[in-house]
Amino acid sequence: MKIVLMGQPNSGKSTIFNHVAGYKAVTSNFPGKTVEYTSSKVNLFGEIFEIVDLPGTYSLTSFDLAELEARKYLLRNSVDIVINVIDASLLSRSLELTLQLLELKLPMVICLNMIDEAERKGIKIDVEKLSKILGVPVMPTIALKGKGVKELFSIAYKMGEKKKIGKTLNFSKDVEEVITQLSTQIKEKQITREFNVPKRFLALKYLENDSYFMENFEKRGKDIFKDIIHFQNKLSETHNRPSDVVISSERHSLSMNIFEEVALVTRPQIKLIDRLDNTLMHPYFGYIFLVGILYLFFNAVFTVGRLIEEPLLEYFYKIIPLIEIRMGSETLSFSIISGIIQGLAGGIAIVLPYLFPFLFGLAILEDLGYLPRIAFLLDAFLHKIGLHGKSIIPFMLGYGCTVPAIMATRILESGRDRFIASVLATMIPCAARMTIIFALVAFYISPQAALAIYILNIIVIIISGKILSRLLPEVTPGMILEIPSYHIPSIKVALAKTWLRMKEFIFIAWPLLIVGSTILSLLQYYKADMLINNLFSPLTSLLGLPLVVGTTLIFGILRKELSMLMLIQAIGTTDVIAVMSTTQIMTFTIFVIFYVPCVATIAVLWKEIGSKRTLFTIVFTSILAVILATITRFVY
Amino acid sequence: MTITLDSISENQKVKVVSIFGGWGIRQRLGCLGIHPGDMITVKKSAIMRGPILISVHGNQVALGRGVARKVVVEAE
CATH class of the missing domain: 1.10.287.1770 (Helix Hairpins)
Structure with a gap:
């Protein structure tokens, strides 16, 4: 049986889906986070169900790509039953979609989600009466706590078997x-x-x-x-x-x-959290808090990361010379083993210490509902680069990973806005690049230098945005964005989301890293790396970088963090500062941040904006990287 | 007296008279509960001609200045 979750944005479809299917769909407190449908086969009541979580849609007249995806799915696939998920605190508005779903004459069940939130807002709903009027079962739930979810699916199952459809209500x-x-x-x-x-x-x-x-x-x-x-x-x-x-x-x-x-x-109970907007969206204090929150966030990530990186690196400093003494530095087996160890060390000591606190912090900010507020605060600024406030959502996600950031551009209405936002999103330092900034620049130079890179990055993005919007002069449609109520984030959900996002590194990037590191060891053993390094020598000498950096840049295209870890391997020590000057570290980092997006990004760009524009992005970012890194070499 | 939504000051309650704008914007605003006849409270107005934050049917919506200019309202 195929069960489809359909409802307005931010009504809790993905939370319900995750409750029965395990944490597979990313949930956040902002409208439009689900841009693609997720489906999962689940065993309930001794039968296998296919449950589909569709992107949220305000109505069946669709505008953006994510909404179209939801409608297309509903019209083209044979669906046994629709679960219409409603945010009970927004019942009157949500019913407009419900009426349209009833017009489709599909078997349906209504899920009145966040019923506790509605009651807090002073809205008490007569569930039986609603069910009678619409002619379909209505089940109140609190998805975040899992309340009522099992009953919901049990009713859905029964109605799906009966193929019971609701009433069609008449207009004037x-x-x-x-x-x-x-x-x-x-x-x-x-x-x-x-x-x-x-x-x-x-x-x-x-x-x-x-x-x-x-x-x-x-x-x-x-x-x-x-x-x-x-x-x-x-x-x-x-x-x-x-x-x-x-x-x-x-x-x-x-x-x-x-x-x-x-x-x-009746009168709503006003909680402290509802008053947050008085400060966080204040015309002046709002910006002070925005800068403060982001500063604290990155500071916390760096502090936690360094606390873990230092002792771990020290441990690996000691272990490699020990093996070298035992096996002899010129042997093939030592090359292979040191390659594997460097790969392991890179993941454990350098990437994970920063990746985990970063993704966890981002998850908390997302679930709290802060992202749409940032969109509100920065709308006027984004208009200056030809976009509008909503594009801050892909940008913020871009600090986590560029791939979901580019997918998130689907919430933008115009194709031109999606293109500009996608190109700019590739330049935002994702978590992989953040580890390079933190583990190389902040660790070996100073935290201020790392901050300077972030500020420089934002300036470059603003200038690039100006250039792109000049090239494509078209007025961006204005922003229309729902600002949802704040939710107190659940630590459990935030951890599940962090884990879902970290899996990508642990199961895809890390093995790649170990293999890459071993390959590089072998190349060095057979002196083949010099061939590649010589090929890259015009670039490395222009940037004033050591010749051995050449090979690492190729690895960086596979995964951005690889270029740093390969650097450590190529120069033969985890003590980077012993081999490279601070200027070289800075130049290398700037180059790696901007040049060619990683393979996964290129793939998603290709899908979202087409081959020509992807090629443009690659060329554009590469030229930018060379220019910026050359300037850094001479200025820093 | 009818004016457009972008010129309403904070904490003022107004009634929507009509929406000037194409099919897309009418539909989009309608989905968020903004139709002719609906009551809107302006809650915040961002600096530098930024967006406005309104409350409609107990829900908060941010509207860009350009969008707000297309909504004709009537002060109570």
């Missing part, structure tokens, strides 16, 4: 008349066959002027087209507003009426 009489007349035309002309949706649903989409359905009829003769225009005009004339507004207003008032019938609204 005159609007219904137009809908019926258009539906009759649709039936006569057999339009529904192609879309496989009920005729009333299709009639409504036509009256709403939905481009997806409108585009298709042009191919199949103009007969129905005339009818559609006729009925659209009829509605807009009688109501004195565009036909799409007539339909959305009808749905809106129907939802409000249902809400008033089933909900009892």
